[in-house]
Amino acid sequence: MGGRGGDRGGVMITTAGVARFRAVLADTLGWAFDDKDAGQLAQVLLRRADATGLERGEYLARLAAGDWEPELGTLAEELTINETYFFRHGEQFRVLADVALPERVRARSAQRVLRLLSVGCSSGEEAYTLAIVARQVQPDPDWIVSVLGVDASLAVLRRAQTARYSAWSLRETPDAVRERWFHPHDGQYEVDARIRAAVRFLRHNVAGDDEDLWRPGQYDVVFCRNLLMYLTPEARDTLIRRMTGALSPGGYLFLGHTDSLGSDPDGLEPQQSRHTFFYRRQSGHPAPATPPRIAPPRPAPAAAQPAPRRHVDGPYERAMRLLREERFAEALTVVEAGPAGRVVPRELLLHSVLLAQSGRLEDAEIVCRRLLDVDGLYADAHHQLAVCLEGGAAVDVAVGHYRLAAHLDPDFAMPRLRLGLLARRRGERERAADELGRAQVLLKYEREDRIAMFGGGFGRVALTALCRAEGAPR
Ligand SMILES: C[S@@+](CC[C@H](N)C(=O)[O-])C[C@H]1O[C@@H](n2cnc3c(N)ncnc32)[C@H](O)[C@@H]1O
Numbered sequence: 520m521g522g523r524g525g526d527r528g529g530v531m532i533t534t535a536g537v538a539r540f541r542a543v544l545a546d547t548l549g550w551a552f553d554d555k556d557a558g559q560l561a562q563v564l565l566r567r568a569d570a571t572g573l574e575r576g577e578y579l580a581r582l583a584a585g586d587w588e589p590e591l592g593t594l595a596e597e598l599t600i601n602e603t604y605f606f607r608h609g610e611q612f613r614v615l616a617d618v619a620l621p622e623r624v625r626a627r628s629a630q631r632v633l634r635l636l637s638v639g640c641s642s643g644e645e646a647y648t649l650a651i652v653a654r655q656v657q658p659d660p661d662w663i664v665s666v667l668g669v670d671a672s673l674a675v676l677r678r679a680q681t682a683r684y685s686a687w688s689l690r691e692t693p694d695a696v697r698e699r700w701f702h703p704h705d706g707q708y709e710v711d712a713r714i715r716a717a718v719r720f721l722r723h724n725v726a727g728d729d730e731d732l733w734r735p736g737q738y739d740v741v742f743c744r745n746l747l748m749y750l751t752p753e754a755r756d757t758l759i760r761r762m763t764g765a766l767s768p769g770g771y772l773f774l775g776h777t778d779s780l781g782s783d784p785d786g787l788e789p790q791q792s793r794h795t796f797f798y799r800r801q802s803g804h805p806a807p808a809t810p811p812r813i814a815p816p817r818p819a820p821a822a823a824q825p826a827p828r829r830h831v832d833g834p835y836e837r838a839m840r841l842l843r844e845e846r847f848a849e850a851l852t853v854v855e856a857g858p859a860g861r862v863v864p865r866e867l868l869l870h871s872v873l874l875a876q877s878g879r880l881e882d883a884e885i886v887c888r889r890l891l892d893v894d895g896l897y898a899d900a901h902h903q904l905a906v907c908l909e910g911g912a913a914v915d916v917a918v919g920h921y922r923l924a925a926h927l928d929p930d931f932a933m934p935r936l937r938l939g940l941l942a943r944r945r946g947e948r949e950r951a952a953d954e955l956g957r958a959q960v961l962l963k964y965e966r967e968d969r970i971a972m973f974g975g976g977f978g979r980v981a982l983t984a985l986c987r988a989e990g991a992p993r
Pocket of ligand 1: 548595596599600601602603604607638639640641642645669670671672675723724725726744745746749775
């Protein structure tokens with residue numbers, strides 16, 4: 520007979536039952552518990568089995584299947600500490616504002632976007648703090664700042680969505696920040712709409728995968744504080760590899776004070792500034808490999824059938840793939856390795872986009888003008904020329920080319936989006952709302968290659984949310 524793991528209301532649970540619960544939590548949520556937690560685990564197991572109307576064995580079997588998302592969220596709520604507040608560990612946010620973000624602003628000057636991620640964001644204070652700091656650092660209002668907060672618990676994410684907090688949550692928030700970015704509301708503080716518009720929340724359990732979330736090279740800054748300490752070594756290592764891979768080369772990772780990656784983490788350089796410790800993704804270091812997924816078994820090919828011819832990607836497809844992964848320098852090398860003097864419009868367009876993404880706006884403009892010599896009615900080329908001109912401060916001329924692009928292809932969402940953002944910047948509210956409204960509708964059907972080339976690293980959903988947020992009256 521097994522030992523006793525816990526007692527509630529006279530019902531006893533065996534040590535074996537608690538051990539099974541521990542193993543299931545390690546598999547499904549990546550959590551590590553030690554023997555001292557047995558009592559608490561036994562209570563939670565009893566309570567949750569009762570609440571779901573299942574026998575304890577059935578409850579554990581259903582949980583072990585791994586696809587019971589609402590229950591996993593409830594357990595995340597019950598078994599982790601969700602405590603957090605704005606500007607927690609303020610020195611990290613000072614380093615973010617004074618060291619990390621100015622460097623990322625330089626690196627992103629061609630794209631004018633900053634992407635930040637808060638992993639284990641709890642009720643949202645960390646994600647909103649990131650957006651406030653980024654907003655204060657961004658060089659001009661035309662930059663796009665996007666913060667994504669992820670957590671396994673739906674309950675905390677719902678609180679995050681309301682964006683209303685008690686004075687206690689703002690206990691470390693500087694007065695000037697409180698006055699500027701929070702509004703008193705029914706005895707609480709509401710986060711300013713401009714900050715809310717920059718922040719999105721997503722339910723994600725770090726023990727599972729999500730290709731979009733961990734797409735290589737996309738984030739400028741990742742915060743993952745006070746979560747690693749709950750995880751098993753395997754879940755922790757996988758998460759660290761994913762976060763490292765998803766950072767841009769030169770991007771920054773901030774952990775909690777008690778989290779550490781050891782002295783020589785793969786792909787990351789430890790850094791120190793103002794008594795604050797953080798990590799930087801090494802440039803030129805390949806993303807650390809994540810464990811391969813197990814592929815489903817493939818049916819054996821019928822013996823009599825000839826083997827299908829494998830399609831081999833050409834330089835254009837390879838460069839597009841690298842562009843989607845934001846590996847601009849490598850994509851540029853692929854494009855420039857092709858035969859000189861070739862005049863294929865889509866290749867010239869991609870060449871110009873990659874030059875612009877690498878900060879070589881003048882070269883990008885030259886290539887784009889060459890393309891327009893060949894095909895003066897190519898809508899994408901007019902859009903691209905406008906991007907070059909806007910970056911070089913010839914904004915009025917850029918507006919003309921965006922308009923021409925939209926005229927030449929009425930289904931093209933991206934020039935509408937840029938025209939809307941420019942109008943917003945100039946304070947032309949009606950025009951901004953009109954252009955962004957049209958962009959929002961057209962984005963549903965926008966071609967994927969256009970989103971990859973002109974979306975600044977954002978996907979369709981994020982661009983649609985941006986149109987909605989920027990087009991809304993203020
Ligand atoms: C202590 S809070 C950290 C909040 C914030 N990062 C901070 O440091 O102030 C830890 C958060 O991690 C979340 N969490 C725990 N396990 C998780 C998992 N497997 N996947 C995603 N989030 C998880 C919890 O729901 C909780 O909100």
